[in-house]
Amino acid sequence: MIIRPYGDTTGDGMVQLSFTLPIPHDKRAEGAALQLANRMGMDPAMLVHAKQMGDGYTFFVVYGKVTHLVDTDQVQVVERDFPLLSAKEVNAAVKRGLRRRLSVVGACIGTDAHTVGIDAILNLKGIAGEKGLESYPELAVTNMGAQVSVPDLVETARERKADAVLVSQVVTQRDAHLHNTRAMSAAFREALPAGKRPLLIVGGPRFDELMAADLGVDRIFSRGTTPREVASYLVHALVGGSK
Amino acid sequence: MIIRPYGDTTGDGMVQLSFTLPIPHDKRAEGAALQLANRMGMDPAMLVHAKQMGDGYTFFVVYGKVTHLVDTDQVQVVERDFPLLSAKEVNAAVKRGLRRRLSVVGACIGTDAHTVGIDAILNLKGIAGEKGLESYPELAVTNMGAQVSVPDLVETARERKADAVLVSQVVTQRDAHLHNTRAMSAAFREALPAGKRPLLIVGGPRFDELMAADLGVDRIFSRGTTPREVASYLVHALVGGSK
Amino acid sequence: MAGKLDLDAAVVARARELAARAGQPVVDLARSHTTVSVERAVLRLAGVRGADPDGIPWVNRLVDAVRADVGLEHGVAVPVFHALAGSGVEDVTVLAQKAAAGSVRFSLPSGKAATTARRLAKRATAAGLRTVDRRRAERDRMIKRYGDPRQRPWIYLIVATGDIHEDIPQAQAAARAGADVIAVIRSTGQSLLDYVPEGATREGFAGTYATQENFRLMRAALDETSKEVGRYVRLTNYASGLCMPEIATLAGLERLDMMLNDSMYGILFRDINPIRTFVDQRFSRQIHARAGIVINTGEDNYLTTADAVDAAHTVTVSQLLNEFFAHEAGLADWQLGLGHAFEINPDLPDSFRLELAHALLARELFPEAPLKWMPPTKHMTGDVFRGNLLDGFFNLAGALTGQGILLVGMMTEAVVTPWLSDRDIALQNVRYVLNGAGNLHEDFTPGPFIRGRADQVLSEAIGLLERIVDDGLLNAIADGTFGIMKRPADRGKGLDGVVATGADYYNPVSEEL
Amino acid sequence: MAGKLDLDAAVVARARELAARAGQPVVDLARSHTTVSVERAVLRLAGVRGADPDGIPWVNRLVDAVRADVGLEHGVAVPVFHALAGSGVEDVTVLAQKAAAGSVRFSLPSGKAATTARRLAKRATAAGLRTVDRRRAERDRMIKRYGDPRQRPWIYLIVATGDIHEDIPQAQAAARAGADVIAVIRSTGQSLLDYVPEGATREGFAGTYATQENFRLMRAALDETSKEVGRYVRLTNYASGLCMPEIATLAGLERLDMMLNDSMYGILFRDINPIRTFVDQRFSRQIHARAGIVINTGEDNYLTTADAVDAAHTVTVSQLLNEFFAHEAGLADWQLGLGHAFEINPDLPDSFRLELAHALLARELFPEAPLKWMPPTKHMTGDVFRGNLLDGFFNLAGALTGQGILLVGMMTEAVVTPWLSDRDIALQNVRYVLNGAGNLHEDFTPGPFIRGRADQVLSEAIGLLERIVDDGLLNAIADGTFGIMKRPADRGKGLDGVVATGADYYNPVSEEL
């Protein structure tokens, strides 16, 4: 299906854009702002606000019509390609499929100290009304907390014979989350042979779920993930043929 | 000079974008939103907010880096190509150059009833600390008010032997301002031979000043115009060689 | 919300008395004139429907024909029903068509024929009024069934796509998202049309025409939504401009719930002749009174052309006049959505507290009226982030001062007519403020600054009313007292549609109202 | 702003007394221990500067060497100055380099040699303290010359580019645009470094390292700007993490004006050992007291992990403890920027009034302290339009409840570290609210809801303090009382840097403070 942005009439293509240019405010700056909007495909573009900040920067707000079309058939997304199980089903599948508890090791790595996200997935308390993985009798969860170094993580994963390693990354400035994830997956590749390596999962609000291969991990979870989704994925990836 | 948008670091290229797509919110919709951002040149684009409105629409906020460059040397603007005169200078120039009062007829045409803008230019009160054209002894101003029809305007311009006709257009939905301006300039072309035609000026907050030729007028004034600018332009265009 | 300002009751009474004295001469003027639109409204109630192939309604053609033959000083009712009785035609619309074709002529009967014509006219218009009454009863039933909004202020949202079939889903979505009142704003220019367009609008400019069919379509859609959301969603339009009486009538016939209807807006902002306006507004308010419609007055507009601090007292004066005219026309206090607005320059020190003073003054002067509180527009800019913030403080001021109807501000006010997403963001803003701080009035006890400012505005209003009583309201309007717009009584559009009534003027509708 | 809540003075006194009883055992613990960072701070005051080629500061190398030879239970001062006296080296930094190279050994002198070493140490550190004193006098002079901000609350803005040379122009621009206080937030992870990095930072992550050079560069830049804007612009950084005492010292040496410095933040949010933290915070606060620096505590953080309504009383308890520890360390009330935050779920009914209750309680419990009021973060989303609105109501709550320091919220809180334009929009928001509604407190008289809520929080705080007095503060921390973080006293980072002091422990700086 081909669609266009919608302001107040079907097909009007209207969008709102704001940005700063590193130049003082004058007519030429406004022209430069419109040039950018035009290059982004806005035509006509209306410059509705311009404000100089300090000596050499100007903030702009532009409204206008984009000429681009959106083709929803071409959209690439990571759709959930596994069934969403109840806690009961997860436990039953592990028991039956693995005949031992599934070992999960989680951590915030690098200098990232944002544990609320990984805690939401792992801790009893959970999130959005769902209990975390600790509440699943058949999952053995180790939550290493924040600012864990990659060597410590690998070591612990080895110790706990981790089936899956769950890593959270929230800080994204200067692509910290990407660097840290790559360092982590490389370390596991180095430390363990292919068959012995745990399933690698990263999560955090600013990840692009399409980048798993690029980052060397098995799966990425982004904004709004719930524990049940993660548990279901673990069963799908590690236990297989459940249900 | 080549520049890029500035978020918090020189060259980071960061911009903010928001729009609605006429589809319900799900992963595919988020993918569609990212597709649009990508087509607009944002890469990477972070989808930071998505909210369904009613049954079939979703609002998105996207942040990210645009790959486009801005070349300030290529910017086209209508720079003021005439000297900015004081009221005294304007009056003196008219007196000397024309040897009679310069006749100005102003109106909001079509169904547009927004007179505040044209009044700011014409009325005594003026705007931004500058008095309006009525305060210039050498200008004879007729302010026809709002919702003036094009035939009435042409008629009055003829009657008052207008040297210049000033038209305001504020409402832009469905390009009303463009349609009305074109109708107005066509009517003057039809009614009066080239030499007899008054100078045609339009103004309003959402005009693109580059469109004068396209709309068949002599000059366009946009946001933040002041009476002195208009008076100076009148001298420049109608009296010439002043100063 | 009683008495946070401790206004002096004697001063308030004095203000009302002055307003009555200032308004009475205008009422007398209105009683002694009719207009083409008043007469057309009568014919609409009598059952004339539809338009000619050029889109000119048959009511216009009929009134023009009557006027050409016998003038309007007697009213159209008698000549029309006299002609109907004589022509053998059953239907007034058919009569109008014939009249337009020149195949019917009008004359003034006398004696028994006149009595018959009056009786027929009365019967026909009574049928129209009965429909209005039925609609009102229908509304009462639906409110009983679905309920009123759960909170005050009621949340009032505008739609304005120019296409009724695009407006409808947007209005329904807005109602689902929390709007209690939907206003479909009109295409620019409708005010100056001396007829009411017909049919469903597909392409208006910055609004959708007020037509009977658009009213019907939208009301039906909102009835559905009312059922769905379990709350009666009100519909608003504009009884303003040259066709005030007719649009009021159509609103009554199609169960609109509120109408923009001001005694001076058309004069000031559409350059409509003052007498035309005062005659039209009186009739249209009589209809609104009968139909149980809440009117919304337009004082907010003054603050878009005049300064909101300097001209604060002109708003108060206009509200007092609107109240007087409304009562005179039969409207009850609960029907008076008197207008005012959050339009003070936000850069002014204490701007928010000045807003509170003004808003609270209106609240306490008109304790029973469901005041209509309008958002910032003049000082909105293309900075939409700032815009949403100002709207939030506007919402807060509304909650703190107990406003009745909150017209939801849009962050894109200075940019475009509202987008779907603008409305969603705006409603979210309202919800946050009402939910999180809606009860803050409990903790709001105006200090000397706010009370002093309210007293000052009230005393300036009294001063102005005294001058108006001396000079006459028409002269005050001519002098630019309201909104800095100067409008002399002998100028403006639509003056040729005003007619002084004769001794035998007969209007079967006015008689009933 | 006196007594809108009418808090019961006896109840307030009881709360303070309980806090003192809960805190005293921890003070005793702090007095009987030292840490590697306390000892390094002593050496910094004594004049050790710079770092080895790997970036490890010479103070670290020197303390490590002393510890290896004689342990730390006696303090570093005596062994170091004894070695200095014996080595013929003039400069302590050179001594450190030699020690690192293994060419100096340390021993504990006794008798006259010990007295000499003490005297030398005291002389050296006194020079450092004199610099601190000079900086403080310098600040006083500049405040006299340029003046304090014209309004309360002071406007506090964060810069965080990760590059000090990008931070500087942004900070200057922010000050020109109205910021009264600039905070350079630190690169993630600095808290857990057991040394203070050296030199100017060009690439930090989500912040710029706290280094002496960065402090110097930024302070110099802001001195320029202070002159330009005619108002002394304050500079803030973080004395937090494993190097609290040293960073406090560097702040004193470089005339920083405020420092984030909490008694429990490092324990809870950086998993630093509790005893390490309590020892370090005591010393760092003594330095802050001497330097005339205002501390900012971190109670706001609890509300990012715990619920702001459920855990409101834990904020109050922590503020009372922070106050007790601060007073004990010599800080005056005007130096206590106690933290709290606008973190209640905005969807909660009456959320804004609950915020007012909490904020006012803090205000009236600590009437002389310049409370630090933190903006919404947890409930901010990618909807930046909504974000700017919430920040506006946060600003309003700050003005209504008389907060001292307003940390300016950013609409992009949930998205990115602040952009230049975010800061500009945020400042515009603050200006609008303070200018337009800054005096609204005059009209704010809390009703039963707000007063009841404040009383409830205070009584819950007393209940919790009673339990802490019984169980011990360390156990309460171990149980997850604050921010739902469980931190046992025998765990956490930096424990190996804690040493119980011996009877002969000598610290020439502590003696002076």
Ligand code: B12
């Ligand atoms: C709470 C918070 C803190 C708390 C953290 C407490 C704690 N114990 O976690 C405190 C106050 C300590 C803090 C400190 C800092 N913070 Co902080 N903080 C936030 C805040 C307000 C909320 C984050 C949060 O808890 N979200 C709620 C959780 C549930 O959501 P989530 O993390 O997205 O997790 C969900 C999914 O993403 C997913 N998920 C996440 N991880 C994983 C892992 C796996 C395996 C899976 C399957 C799923 C998954 O599932 C979760 C549940 O749905 C955000 C702003 C905001 N509103 O988002 C800033 C923010 C994240 N912080 C930020 C920064 C910069 C910092 C500091 C570095 C500032 C400084 N220089 O001092 C410090 C230092 C922190 C450090 N070293 O990392 C920035 C990051 C900017 C960026 N994009 O790079 C933000 C965005 C604020 C900002 N705009 O500046 N912070």
Ligand code: B12
């Ligand atoms: C005041 C106002 C009104 C007043 C007008 C009173 C009056 N006598 O003018 C009232 C309340 C009557 C009104 C009504 C309506 N309005 Co109105 N109104 C505004 C408002 C709030 C401010 C406009 C203004 O006065 N600006 C200040 C002046 C000084 O600025 P300016 O016009 O840009 O003029 C400057 C320059 O542009 C230039 N300039 C302008 N004209 C000319 C001409 C010449 C020759 C020159 C040289 C220069 C020049 O110089 C001026 C001085 O610097 C704007 C929203 C906003 N904040 O911008 C909406 C707005 C313009 N209105 C709008 C609409 C839709 C309407 C209505 C149609 C709504 C309705 N359907 O009922 C009605 C009907 C009006 C009609 N028929 O045209 C829309 C237009 C949307 C669009 N882009 O198409 C706006 C943007 C609001 C919105 N978002 O919906 N409105």
Ligand SMILES: Cc1ncc(COP(=O)(O)O)c(C=O)c1O
């Ligand atoms: C009373 C009143 N009538 C009508 C309108 C609308 O304008 P128009 O007459 O162009 O439909 C307004 C403005 O909002 C108003 O306040």
Ligand SMILES: Cc1ncc(COP(=O)(O)O)c(C=O)c1O
């Ligand atoms: C007291 C205190 N210290 C330090 C920080 C900063 O964190 P970090 O220790 O990562 O620099 C905060 C959080 O804002 C804080 O409140």
